Amino acid sequence: MRADLDIIQEWIPAGSRVLDLGCGDGELLAWLCEHKQVSGYGLEIDPDNIARCVEKGVNVIEQNLDKGLSNFATHSFDVVVMTQALQAVHYPDRILREMLRVGKTCIITFPNFGHWRCRWYLASKGRMPVSDFLPYTWYNTPNIHFCTFEDFERLCLDQSATVLQRLAVDRDHRHGWASRIWPNLLGEIGIYRVSGSAAMDAQAAS
Amino acid sequence: MPTAFPPDSVGLVTPQVLHFAEPLALACGRSLADYQLIYETYGELNAARSNAVLICHALSGHHHAAGYHSPDDRKPGWWDSCIGPGKPIDTNKFFVVSLNNLGGCNGSTGPSSLNPATGKPFGADFPVMTVEDWVHSQARLADVLGIAQWAAVVGGSLGGMQAMQWTISYPERIRHCLAIASAPKLSAQNIAFNEVARQAILTDPEFHGGHFQEQGVIPKRGLMLARMVGHITYLSDDAMGEKFGRGLKSEKLNYDFHSVEFQVESYLRYQGEEFSGRFDANTYLLMTKALDYFDPAAANDGDLAKTLAKASADFCVISFTTDWRFSPLRSREIVDALSAARKNVCYLEIDAPQGHDAFLMPIPRYLQAFSSYMNRIAV
Numbered sequence: 001m002r003a004d005l006d007i008i009q010e011w012i013p014a015g016s017r018v019l020d021l022g023c024g025d026g027e028l029l030a031w032l033c034e035h036k037q038v039s040g041y042g043l044e045i046d047p048d049n050i051a052r053c054v055e056k057g058v059n060v061i062e063q064n065l066d067k068g069l070s071n072f073a074t075h076s077f078d079v080v081v082m083t084q085a086l087q088a089v090h091y092p093d094r095i096l097r098e099m100l101r102v103g104k105t106c107i108i109t110f111p112n113f114g115h116w117r118c119r120w121y122l123a124s125k126g127r128m129p130v131s132d133f134l135p136y137t138w139y140n141t142p143n144i145h146f147c148t149f150e151d152f153e154r155l156c157l158d159q160s161a162t163v164l165q166r167l168a169v170d171r172d173h174r175h176g177w178a179s180r181i182w183p184n185l186l187g188e189i190g191i192y193r194v195s196g197s198a199a200m201d202a203q204a205a206s
Numbered sequence: 207m208p209t210a211f212p213p214d215s216v217g218l219v220t221p222q223v224l225h226f227a228e229p230l231a232l233a234c235g236r237s238l239a240d241y242q243l244i245y246e247t248y249g250e251l252n253a254a255r256s257n258a259v260l261i262c263h264a265l266s267g268h269h270h271a272a273g274y275h276s277p278d279d280r281k282p283g284w285w286d287s288c289i290g291p292g293k294p295i296d297t298n299k300f301f302v303v304s305l306n307n308l309g310g311c312n313g314s315t316g317p318s319s320l321n322p323a324t325g326k327p328f329g330a331d332f333p334v335m336t337v338e339d340w341v342h343s344q345a346r347l348a349d350v351l352g353i354a355q356w357a358a359v360v361g362g363s364l365g366g367m368q369a370m371q372w373t374i375s376y377p378e379r380i381r382h383c384l385a386i387a388s389a390p391k392l393s394a395q396n397i398a399f400n401e402v403a404r405q406a407i408l409t410d411p412e413f414h415g416g417h418f419q420e421q422g423v424i425p426k427r428g429l430m431l432a433r434m435v436g437h438i439t440y441l442s443d444d445a446m447g448e449k450f451g452r453g454l455k456s457e458k459l460n461y462d463f464h465s466v467e468f469q470v471e472s473y474l475r476y477q478g479e480e481f482s483g484r485f486d487a488n489t490y491l492l493m494t495k496a497l498d499y500f501d502p503a504a505a506n507d508g509d510l511a512k513t514l515a516k517a518s519a520d521f522c523v524i525s526f527t528t529d530w531r532f533s534p535l536r537s538r539e540i541v542d543a544l545s546a547a548r549k550n551v552c553y554l555e556i557d558a559p560q561g562h563d564a565f566l567m568p569i570p571r572y573l574q575a576f577s578s579y580m581n582r583i584a585v
Binding site for chain 1: 522538541542545546548550551552553554555571574575578579581582
C-alpha cells in the first residue's frame, strides 16, 4: 500500500464508515473494507481511477469535490479522508468546512510548501519550486492552492476545528527526528486528524 | 447461415411464450385473469441457478434484446451492443432473460390482444399497468424458469425503474441492480412531454376511444406525432446538431408549409412513420402512464432513502452528461438516497454527446465500466 495510506489506515477504527474524497484507484477503501470491515464511499472524477474502483468492487461515486458535499448529511460518516487533494481543489476552505460537517473526524494529507527545499528553491532561484515530488511548473500544475503546515493550522483555527493528531513526514513517509523537531521546515508531507468544534456542529445541525 | 452472424453475437434466437392462468392483481384494483408473456433467453442457466440476469425494456422496447430472428434480419435486438459473448452482459457467464412487458404489443398480453371475456381486442379496456405490476409479472416468469434470485436486474430508462422496483418489491430475489439513464420519478417536464404524446393519440379521429382495431383502422397520425415528440427528448441538442444541423433536403427553401425542407423534419417524420406501423397506440398510452405513475418514494412521504432501505442488492447507477430526459441529476438523486440508506453503490457519469439514447450506444467508457461491474458479480 502507498506509504501515506499505510499510516492513515492506523488512524481509522475498524468497522467505521468512511468517505474518501479523491479516492484515486480505491486502494485505501479496498484495503480498509477487506482488513478493517470498513464501509463507505470514494468520490472521484478521473475516469480511469473510477474504472479501477469498479473493478476492485469499491463503492465509487463520480463527483466533483469543487461542487461541495451537500448531498451528504451532517455527521453521516465516522471518518472523512482526503489525501493529497487539498492543494488541488478550488476552495480548500469550503471543502474543509464541508468535511468537518459530514465527518465526525477528518484525515487530511497535503504537501508542505514551507519545507526547506521549497524555501531554498524560491530564495536562491527566485522561481516557483519544481521537484521530483511536485514536478509541475506553475502554469500547468493541478496543485493550485499550496500551503504550509502553519497555514493549514491557521485555517483549522479559523474554522474552530481541533487538530487531534499531526504527523510530519518526508517524501518516503518516514517520520524521523528532523520533521519532529521543526515540522514546518523539515516535514514534506503533513498528515492531520482534525474534528469540528461542538459549536460548529450545533450550527451545522440547525 | 450461422457464420453470417458476428462472433460476439448470441446468433439466432427464438422467442418463447409462457401462459399464466393464475390471476394477477394489479395496482389499479383490477386483475388480469389470464395472460401470456413472450421472452427470449441467451446463454445457459448454470446448475446452481445463480447466473440469471433479467433485462427490463424501456418505453418502446420488447423481448428481442439481442441476436437475430432470422439470418436475413437487417438489425439485431435493441441492446445487442451490451448483450453477447464477451460483451458487458456476457452470455458466456450469464443466463439472460428478456421479456416483453404486460401491456406491450410484441407478443405479451396487451391492449391489442383478444379479451377472452368479449372475444374482441381489449383496446382501451386493457388495465393501466404500473412498474410494480410488471415486476410482479416478471417474478412469476422467474418462478416458472426456476430462478429464485437474479444475479442482476438490468435496465435503461423505464427499464432502470423496473430494476429499482425489484430491489424494493423482492429484495431477497435480486443481488445487483443496474439502473442506467433512469430516474427515481418523473419530473413535471417529463410528464408534460408524455401528456403531449398522449393528446396526439387521444385526439386522432382514428383513435375511436381506443377501440380502433374493431374499426379496422389505426390512429397513425397521433402515434406518429407521439413518437416525434418523444424522439426529440431522446436526443441531445448537440446530437441533433451534429446529425442534421440546418441541412436541407433540397437546395432551396419552398416558402410553404407542406414540404419537408429540413433534414431533421425528414428524420422525425421517418421515425414517426416507421413507429406508427409497428407500435400499438394503446400500448404507447399505457407505457407513458406507467412512467408518470412511477414514484416508489411516495409510499414513504417522498423519502427515497427510506424506500430503498429495505433493498439488499448492490447498485450500479450510470448517467450520461447530455441526457436531458433523465439528466445526471436524476441519477444522483438515486445515488444520494442509496448512500443515505448505506447501500453499496457505484455511480458513473459518462461524458457522451448522444443524449438519453446513449444508453443503447457502444460508448467505450460506458461499455468498459458496465463490463467491469458485471465481471465482479459472483455466480
